[in-house]
Amino acid sequence: MTPTQLSAIRVPAWAWALLALAAFAVLFALQANDVVMGADKAMWLHELTHDARHALGVPCH
Amino acid sequence: MSIGDLLRRGLAAGAAAGCLAAVWLLLITERFIKQALHIEDVRNALHEATVKAQGGHIHGEDELVTHTQQIVFAVIALVVVGALLGLVFAVVYGAARKRLPGYHDTSKALALGGIAFFAVTLFPFIAIPGNPPAVGDPSTINERTVIYLGAIALGILLVLAAFALDKVLADSVQAGLRTVLVLAFVVLAGIGLQLLIPNTPDAIQSKDFAFKGNLSFNASPELIWNFRMASLGQYVVLWGAMAAIFGALVTRKAEQSLTADRETVSA
Numbered sequence: 266m267t268p269t270q271l272s273a274i275r276v277p278a279w280a281w282a283l284l285a286l287a288a289f290a291v292l293f294a295l296q297a298n299d300v301v302m303g304a305d306k307a308m309w310l311h312e313l314t315h316d317a318r319h320a321l322g323v324p325c326h
Numbered sequence: 327m328s329i330g331d332l333l334r335r336g337l338a339a340g341a342a343a344g345c346l347a348a349v350w351l352l353l354i355t356e357r358f359i360k361q362a363l364h365i366e367d368v369r370n371a372l373h374e375a376t377v378k379a380q381g382g383h384i385h386g387e388d389e390l391v392t393h394t395q396q397i398v399f400a401v402i403a404l405v406v407v408g409a410l411l412g413l414v415f416a417v418v419y420g421a422a423r424k425r426l427p428g429y430h431d432t433s434k435a436l437a438l439g440g441i442a443f444f445a446v447t448l449f450p451f452i453a454i455p456g457n458p459p460a461v462g463d464p465s466t467i468n469e470r471t472v473i474y475l476g477a478i479a480l481g482i483l484l485v486l487a488a489f490a491l492d493k494v495l496a497d498s499v500q501a502g503l504r505t506v507l508v509l510a511f512v513v514l515a516g517i518g519l520q521l522l523i524p525n526t527p528d529a530i531q532s533k534d535f536a537f538k539g540n541l542s543f544n545a546s547p548e549l550i551w552n553f554r555m556a557s558l559g560q561y562v563v564l565w566g567a568m569a570a571i572f573g574a575l576v577t578r579k580a581e582q583s584l585t586a587d588r589e590t591v592s593a
Contacts, residue, residue, distance in 0.1 A: 270424060270429070271423055271424065271429070271430075271431065271434065272423065272424055273420065273421060273422070273423045273424040273425075274327055274328070274329060274332060274419075274420035274421075274423055275328075275329065275420070276329055276417055276420045276421045277329060280329045280333070280417050280420070281417065283333070283413060283417065284413065284414050284417040284418070287410040287411070287413040287414050288410075288414055290410050291407050291410050291411065292475075294403060294406065294407060295403075295407070296471060308390065309390055309391070312390045312391045312396070313391050313395060313396060313399040314396075314399060314400070314403050315391075315396050315400075315459075316351075316356070316359055316393075316396045316397055316399075316400035317351075317399065317400035317403035317404060317407070319359055319456065319457070319458060319459060319553075319557075320351050320355045320356075320359065320400060320404075320456075320556075320557055320560060321404075321407070321456070321557070321560075321561075322447075322450075322451060322455065322456025322554075322557045322558075322561075323456065323474065324454070324456075324462070324467060324470035324471050324473075324474050325457075325459070325462060325467070326459070326461075326462040326463075326464050326467065
């Protein structure tokens with residue numbers, strides 16, 4: 266059997282928006298905690314994600 | 327196969343890969359994080375003793391969270407980040423499926439995993455590698471973050487440029503030679519970009535932490551190296567598992583729809 270090339274799958278606009286949202290959520294969780302929440306909560310989340318951030322090689326301190 | 331089919335599989339594969347990366351974190355990466363945290367503790371104790379000896383006192387701040395909480399949350403964070411990256415993986419896979427090397431979903435997904443590892447992990451890692459706690463000057467965090475995010479953006483652009491070059495050469499150059507040319511472009515342009523990206527502004531072993539003339543209150547080069555390799559290994563697990571599981575799930579779905587189509591035809 267000769268291999269047939271697999272086709273692309275249609276990606277609607279909402280899926281691209283979801284991609285952007287997911288990428289932003291990762292950024293938010295690991296780095297920019299203070300973009301969408303108050304300083305106190307941001308500091309708390311920043312401390313909680315401390316080990317994950319280091320382990321994933323994201324700049325810290 | 328619809329985008330919804332891909333997204334569900336991306337989410338599942340990403341979360342599963344996040345779990346495996348969390349196991350790596352608990353078994354390996356955490357060992358080096360603990361060693362580095364110990365250095366920070368020694369520094370703090372020394373600082374406190376010095377201040378007290380001079381007749382001052384420390385305004386002790388309560389720890390916001392304990393290290394145990396940080397470890398537990400690191401596991402949760404890895405699963406969540408894995409699931410989110412799985413969604414991104416699925417969308418990119420859908421759009422790039424035709425162009426990815428290989429004839430099956432399994433090999434194509436693995437190829438995308440390798441590309442993702444290169445563009446958003448290895449490329450920025452070479453520009454500004456991650457460091458354990460006890461390394462880094464807090465005053466340069468914004469600059470380092472800009473370098474890091476910029477390096478990720480350049481890594482993605484480099485891959486997109488490579489695919490564009492492949493398309494341009496498609497009509498005039500045969501497949502084998504084209505692969506060599508595209509890879510050569512990635513290596514040369516990649517080296518060029520790395521030279522353009524500014525270095526981290528931080529000194530890895532800071533004189534700020536040199537007590538009585540020695541640097542021993544800094545993380546040792548060995549600890550930093552071990553931590554970095556552990557961090558890279560964790561990413562290999564994350565991307566590798568995500569790609570392998572996603573590829574397996576998509577292949578199964580593709581085979582099912584193929585069988586269903588055949589049954590419809592024969593019925």
